[in-house]
Amino acid sequence: MxxxxxxxxxxxxxxxxxxxxxxxxxxxxxxxxxxxxxxxxxxxxxxxxxxxxxxxxxxxxxxxxxxxxxxxxxxxxxxxxxxxxxxxxxxxxxxxxxxxxxxxxxxxxxxxxxxxxxxxxxxxxxxxxxxxxxxxxxxxxxxxxxxxxxxxxxxxxxxxxxxxxxxxxxxxxxxxxxxxxxxxxxxxxxLEHEFIVKRIKSNMRTQCGQETRTRKIIATTETKEGETMWEFVRKEEVYCSMSEAIGSQVDKKWRQRRRKNVGSILPGIRALWEFQQNFGRLPESTKEDFKAFTTVMTEVAKAIDVPPELVKSDFIRLFVENATAELSxxxxxxxxxxxxxxxxxxxxxxxxxxxxxxxxxxxxxxxxxxxxxxxxxx
Known part of the structure; x- marks a missing residue:
């Protein structure tokens, strides 16, 4: 050492x-x-x-x-x-x-x-x-x-x-x-990040090209270790800035069930950021902040195109009460x-x-x- x-x-x-x-x-x-x-x-x-x-x-x-x-x-x-x-x-x-x-x-x-x-x-x-x-x-x-x-x-x-x-x-x-x-x-x-995924080679040939709206496959190589054939797939992810991300909606191709599965936490976090920008602080456990946060979260849920039923009073109560706490x-x-x-x-x-x-x-x-x-x- x-x-x-x-x-x-x-x-x-x-x-x-x-x-x-x-x-x-x-x-x-x-x-x-x-x-x-x-x-x-x-x-x-x-x-x-x-x-x-x-x-x-x-x-x-x-x-x-x-x-x-x-x-x-x-x-x-x-x-x-x-x-x-x-x-x-x-x-x-x-x-x-x-x-x-x-x-x-x-x-x-x-x-x-x-x-x-x-x-x-x-x-x-x-x-x-x-x-x-x-x-x-x-x-x-x-x-x-x-x-x-x-x-x-x-x-x-x-x-x-x-x-x-x-x-x-x-x-x-x-x-x-x-x-x-x-x-x-x-x-x-x-930014634009390249990485390699190692996986067992399947019977289907991996095609280079666009894989998702942010990710593409650049190249593939193969190697045999013992009796197992491995495939190394090089991919590239393209990212956007945080300012672009917080102004966007969830994927338009998502069905309603998938939108609902993100839970209340997504509109909750986004609403917290907007609350910070509006009031210059985190919400506190007061009647006024509960009301203000509910209004903001309702507007955010609509803006990012997730189901309005994700704006739940029980979640908001716990979220606002916890906002300023730090748990190890x-x-x-x-x-x-x-x-x-x-x-x-x-x-x-x-x-x-x-x-x-x-x-x-x-x-x-x-x-x-x-x-x-x-x-x-x-």
Whole structure:
């Protein structure tokens, strides 16, 4: 095991001389050292040396260091990414202690990113961890160019939209995610992402060409392992921005039953974002907010073309009561899904989230809905 790499605070847009040197060394190196092979043996066996090398070369930003970000950071650092920058402009408060495992009572009053970074670093001293205490929405677009993936967690909708616009300018992959008590979401904008799916070859020949409205098959190869013939299918997913997605409807080809099966959580999350934009905050457990949220959710359900019966008073009551809560089990589930998806994206393996996963912890459901711009629909 290598000696611990000191946590570095990042005040300027660059990662610092130490991180730049490390990144440069990673880019030029085509092999992983013997001790790294031993450390990451299990996952190298799972997804291969090439995928592990891509992860080792990746620089990732996580903005917003609350419970969800804790889970994502933990999984990414343990996987052996190239570097992690944690960003948060807020200080640790007592409410953070209930669900966030990188901070303790001694950290109350200390910046969240600064407080969490040492514990993150201890998980894997090989991965440089950098600190940025600025607000992510104050960063110029060029700031994001040095990252391979930008992950924004537990931010308001306007901040998520702003950062996504910036990452698109820089051609950087983007995730946004948040938890609201028992509920939450993950949104992915991976631009144009290619990946490989390994599967047992069927009797039907795989045809190259458009597979869905967002995905196409580019190429296929075959190999025999023992008595089994395997097929490697290279695909490409094309994504839209978050601003385009939230202005779209569900797939016009969906039948009414499928529209209903997305549950109340889809219009609920979309209504919460609109509520945030209208009132500048999350809804609270008051009669006025229940009424206002019901109105917004009713309008959203109609706008995205899902059945009006999904606007249920029981769901709204639980959703609004939970909106400002932070629960570690929900953060663990969503954080695990998000981190694994990011790892798969770096490894260029498996089907990534396309493009909105909504989570309803009350009924243990996590449907994924493809939302594309209306222009693409037409």
């Amino acid at each position: 290598a000696s611990a790499i000191p946590v570095e605070e990042v005040a300027m847009p660059d990662l610092g001389e130490q991180a730049q040197a490390a990144a440069s060394a990673n880019v030029t190196s085509q092999t992983i050292s013997a001790d790294e092979v031993a450390l990451y043996d299990r996952q190298i066996r799972l997804w291969g040396m090439e995928a592990q090398t891509r992860m080792r070369n990746a620089n990732i930003l996580i903005a917003g260091m609350r419970a969800l970000a804790n889970e994502v950071a933990k999984n990414l650092v343990l996987a052996g990414i190239g570097s992690l920058t944690v960003m948060d402009s807020e200080d640790v408060v007592e409410d953070d202690l209930g669900a966030q495992f990188f901070v303790s009572e001694e950290d109350v009053g200390i910046n969240r990113a600064r407080a969490a970074a040492p514990a993150i670093q201890k998980l894997n001293p090989r991965v440089p961890v950098h600190i940025d205490t600025d607000r992510v929405k104050d960063k110029p677009a060029d700031y994001f160019k040095k990252f391979d993936i930008v992950i924004v967690t537990d931010m308001d909708i306007d901040t998520m939209l702003l950062v996504n616009d910036a990452t698109r300018q820089c051609e950087v992959k983007f995730y946004a995610a948040a938890t609201y008590g028992l509920y939450g979401f993950i949104f992915a904008d991976l 089990p929900v953060a663990a589930v969503l954080g695990g899904i998000l981190a694994q998806d990011a790892i798969n994206v770096l490894a260029e393996q498996e089907q990534p989230i396309q493009n909105l996963l909504v989570f309803d912890g009350d009924i243990s459901a996590a449907p994924i809905v493809v939302l594309v711009s209306q222009a693409e629909e037409d």
